[in-house]
Amino acid sequence: MKSIIYRRYGGPEVLELADVPDPKLAQNSVLIRVKAAALNPADLALQAGLGASIMDAWFPVIPGWDVAGIVERVGAGVTEFTAGDEVIGFVREEILHHGTYAERISVPSSMLVRKPRNATWAQGSGLPLAGLTAYQAIVHTLKLTRGETVLIHGSSGGVGSLAAQISVTCGARVIGSGSASSHNYLRSIAVEPVLYGDHLVRDVRAIIPEGVDAILDCVGRGVLALNPQLGRAGYRSCSIADSAAGVTTVFARMNQADLLRLVELVEAGSLTVAVAATYPLEDAARAQLALRDGGKKPGKIVLEVG
Ligand SMILES: NC(=O)c1ccc[n+]([C@@H]2O[C@H](COP(=O)([O-])OP(=O)(O)OC[C@H]3O[C@@H](n4cnc5c(N)ncnc54)[C@H](OP(=O)(O)O)[C@@H]3O)[C@@H](O)[C@H]2O)c1
Structure with a gap:
């Protein structure tokens, strides 16, 4: 599959588009075809090595913690999702390796909820973190x-x-x-x-x-x-x-009840994710520059994938 990777710490210039093996689907996990991956300042900080004292990076690293996509397959033990479901998630693991700037990702089902029906893919991916x-x-x-x-x-x-x-x-x-x-x-x-x-x-x-x-x-x-x-x-x-x-x-934590409440607020029309700009996956470095340099429109910068 296509993904964005980095092989060493650095700024947006270390990002490359690469072909990497498809992720394996573990028990209690869900294989997602990624439709959108929102950027966060944490992506830039971790990529720069600022988290190295508390978090290992297994290079090459696929960056990204936010995802919206379609369930392709579910692993053994998963009962709450099924192929075809539209989901969003905060995919934060304790090592940097399998991020969301990719065509596919395998995610523990506990990190996912259904996507708000009235949100675009870009808006959905901007909601979790x-x-x-x-x-x-x-x-x-x-x-x-x-x-x-x-x-x-x-x-x-x-x-x-x-x-x-x-x-x-x-x-x-x-x-x-x-x-x-x-x-x-x-x-x-x-x-x-x-x-x-x-x-x-x-x-x-x-x-x-x-x-x-x-x-x-x-x-x-x-x-x-x-x-x-x-x-x-x-x-x-x-x-x-x-x-x-x-x-x-405050440090954000994945919590399905909180994320479901956010989905409800979006569906009730009380919460709208502003999307500042979207970029195709291969332009991830340009997207990171736009986030790093400021002056963007209000809201989230998002990679559109597939
Ligand atoms: N603890 C956590 O769990 C957690 C989670 C997410 C984010 N964060 C951190 O929270 C911060 C914001 O994240 P974000 O995703 O909201 O970033 P963002 O979308 O880039 O927003 C940055 C905000 O800062 C404003 N700003 C820029 N320059 C400023 C200045 N000189 N003085 C005052 N305000 C200024 C921007 O206003 P304009 O765009 O209007 O100029 C914008 O409102 C980042 O430091 C990020 O690392 C922490």
Whole structure:
């Protein structure tokens, strides 16, 4: 099968299109014909070797953790899926080897759920990692409730745009930062936009002088240092991109119940995955450059496969 591989750590330039053997189908696993694979900043970080102290890479590595595709065959023991099912998944294993930038992948069935009926393949592939991160931050960690106000740093990004919509479903008011070009999109998902940078505190305080109830950092870059100027007394804060005293750092976990809840929100029309751009599989390096260099439209960059 065709796949994208890298044989050594590095940037987008180490990616190659290669023919590799089809994956084997283990017990309790599902063989998927990949239709789309969303990119994540983690792909770039791991490829650069930044995870080498906690995760082995078995070269050549096929990158990618997000998938949407069609079940071709199921392994012994699988009862919940059958050939022809349309599925999505967060395929995160503890070694880097068999990723989703490929025509086929064999995935433990516990990492999959059905694809939302009203989502395109690209949107479906953009939901698992970013959606789980957003959901676990907003619902499980911040425990946002009706009538509260949340500030989301990076609300135009893959995670932030989903976190903003999930916050709205919780009944919260959402203030979100993003570049000027993202502000029309942010308004369309009921976010009150502010620019990141020097005037962020002033602009947030102009919207809500008493400060916000909760702060989600989807950016890093030291924005957590602004928390005391942005939160009201007793505010809660978490980050997906940084750590600081008194702030919970959230790491996305595969959880079928959470991912199914996200599928339901998409099917109910309460959550839409924004797709910033799509690229064919062979243009994976170009797609990674677009993610790394920023300036993309809001949402996810996705590889379309087959
Ligand atoms: N802990 C976890 O489990 C987990 C999971 C997923 C992601 N992450 C991390 O979370 C971060 C966001 O991921 P993502 O997939 O949402 O990335 P993304 O789609 O690239 O979004 C990045 C966001 O940051 C904003 N931004 C860019 N430059 C900025 C600046 N100088 N100041 C403030 N904001 C700026 C962007 O705004 P514009 O595009 O409008 O400029 C955009 O909203 C990454 O660091 C990623 O590694 C962690």
